[in-house]
Amino acid sequence: MGVDLSGAGSGESGRGVTEDSPSPPHPPSGRAAPGIRFAGIGDEAAADLTGQLDALRRLGWTAIELRTVDGVAVADLDDRAFAAVADRIGAAGLDVVCVDSRIANWSRPITGPFEDDVRELRRLARRCATLGTRFVRVMSYPNSGLHEEEWGRRALDRMARLVRQAEQEGLVLLHENCSGWAGTRADRMRELIDRAGGPALRLLFDIGNGVPYGYDARALLDEIIDHVAHVHVKDARTGPDGQVRYTMPGDGESAVRSCLRALADHGYTGAWSIEPHTHLQPHQGQDTTGADGVAAFVRYGRCLERLVRQETLSDRAPAGGGRHG
Numbered sequence: 001m002g003v004d005l006s007g008a009g010s011g012e013s014g015r016g017v018t019e020d021s022p023s024p025p026h027p028p029s030g031r032a033a034p035g036i037r038f039a040g041i042g043d044e045a046a047a048d049l050t051g052q053l054d055a056l057r058r059l060g061w062t063a064i065e066l067r068t069v070d071g072v073a074v075a076d077l078d079d080r081a082f083a084a085v086a087d088r089i090g091a092a093g094l095d096v097v098c099v100d101s102r103i104a105n106w107s108r109p110i111t112g113p114f115e116d117d118v119r120e121l122r123r124l125a126r127r128c129a130t131l132g133t134r135f136v137r138v139m140s141y142p143n144s145g146l147h148e149e150e151w152g153r154r155a156l157d158r159m160a161r162l163v164r165q166a167e168q169e170g171l172v173l174l175h176e177n178c179s180g181w182a183g184t185r186a187d188r189m190r191e192l193i194d195r196a197g198g199p200a201l202r203l204l205f206d207i208g209n210g211v212p213y214g215y216d217a218r219a220l221l222d223e224i225i226d227h228v229a230h231v232h233v234k235d236a237r238t239g240p241d242g243q244v245r246y247t248m249p250g251d252g253e254s255a256v257r258s259c260l261r262a263l264a265d266h267g268y269t270g271a272w273s274i275e276p277h278t279h280l281q282p283h284q285g286q287d288t289t290g291a292d293g294v295a296a297f298v299r300y301g302r303c304l305e306r307l308v309r310q311e312t313l314s315d316r317a318p319a320g321g322g323r324h325g
């Protein structure tokens with residue numbers, strides 16, 4: 001079937017792919033496989049909502065993941081701006097699959113004010129109801145000088161309280177393998193679930209974060225796959241100069257094909273949401289989406305569609321049916 005399960009990447013995924021490159025035949029609704037739909041984090045295409053919606057429209061996908069609009073986090077938009085965002089997303093026929101919060105993320109160390117996270121979650125509860133999603137992306141607090149044990153104790157305590165709050169608000173927190181106490185280790189992710197979890201805590205698996213954080217994300221996936229409820233598609237490669245560069249999906253060292261295949265084989269349902277990082281790296285304060293962000297995002301999406309249809313799930317029944325079908 002010609003599938004590269006090594007995940008090493010042919011280096012050719014992005015070659016020759018243009019925004020208008022015809023994809024292999026696929027339903028126009030952005031379905032990757034039965035139960036799996038394509039989505040994208042809108043602000044990786046453009047800061048403004050017009051650009052974000054345009055990118056998804058050009059791809060023909062019906063699902064967006066929201067992080068910021070005009071550079072403002074969803075929780076910080078004023079009520080009028082938020083109402084306009086929600087109306088326009090609805091009018092564009094898009095579903096919101098997840099809101100990416102700053103709760104416990106790289107900008108909020110464990111010694112910072114917990115109240116910021118409680119307040120953000122409270123605000124997002126109302127907003128997620130309006131947007132029609134229950135998923136809120138969180139991390140698990142980077143350390144700032146505490147002993148390892150104390151860091152873990154405080155992170156677990158805070159996360160348990162946030163999970164209880166989410167449950168009361170009807171939300172589900174998705175912990176991302178990124179920054180934080182449980183960000184890079186499967187054993188800690190499982191400990192988080194065992195000790196702080198409940199129905200309101202699941203895992204978000206970002207395929208590309210292993211490269212910048214220096215671990216094997218493909219191996220980590222095997223240990224957490226039962227708990228994965230959402231996926232970011234990202235790929236990266238470390239150059240000879242030690243610099244991490246974000247690549248088209250399949251061209252880096254993240255074993256994108258193998259990860260997607262493992263998820264599909266495991267019966268994963270939900271979104272495969274692109275987070276290219278080629279033009280926006282929020283944690284590095286780098287944003288060049290203004291140049292050709294929408295076109296680049298669309299190229300990335302087309303590249304992923306091709307990778308999935310031709311190299312990853314080529315032996316599967318075509319996608320179809322249902323809202324998540």
Ligand SMILES: O=C1C[C@@H](O)[C@H](O)[C@@H](O)C1=O
Nearest residue numbers: 100178206209275282283
């Ligand atoms: O701000 C962020 C930093 C990224 O590296 C991470 O994967 C991502 O999801 C995010 O929101």
